[in-house]
Amino acid sequence: LIETLTTPxxxxxxxxxxxxxxxxxxxxQIEHEAYSxxxxxxxxxxGDGIDILQxxxxxxSKRMLETVKARPSIGSNAxxxxxxxxxxxxxxxxxxPTGDDASDT
Numbered sequence: 001l002i003e004t005l006t007t008p009x010x011x012x013x014x015x016x017x018x019x020x021x022x023x024x025x026x027x028x029q030i031e032h033e034a035y036s037x038x039x040x041x042x043x044x045x046x047g048d049g050i051d052i053l054q055x056x057x058x059x060x061s062k063r064m065l066e067t068v069k070a071r072p073s074i075g076s077n078a079x080x081x082x083x084x085x086x087x088x089x090x091x092x093x094x095x096x097p098t099g100d101d102a103s104d105t
Contacts, residue, residue, distance in 0.1 A: 034059035
């Protein structure tokens with residue numbers, strides 16, 4: 001979890017990476033909360049544990065995403081910069097005739 005939060009990835013391209021200390025603190029909190037929720041969802045007979053593991057994994061993913069989204073994002077600035085560099089979409093093509101031009105011929 002710490003490695004995911006601190007190293008380049010698809011997630012970090014959009015939301016940025018955390019400092020190792022910040023990631024360690026966030027990881028402890030995320031894991032604690034996910035473990036608590038997974039434990040509450042446990043079947044009374046204990047089962048085979050797959051359901052608990054699925055809940056735990058889902059909570060880890062959800063909370064990790066919430067954590068990075070809550071931070072100021074460098075990725076959103078990059079997206080805005082890309083949009084600013086794109087050519088304007090409202091320039092009409094010069095070689096395609098309009099319906100009015102076709103009726104003149």
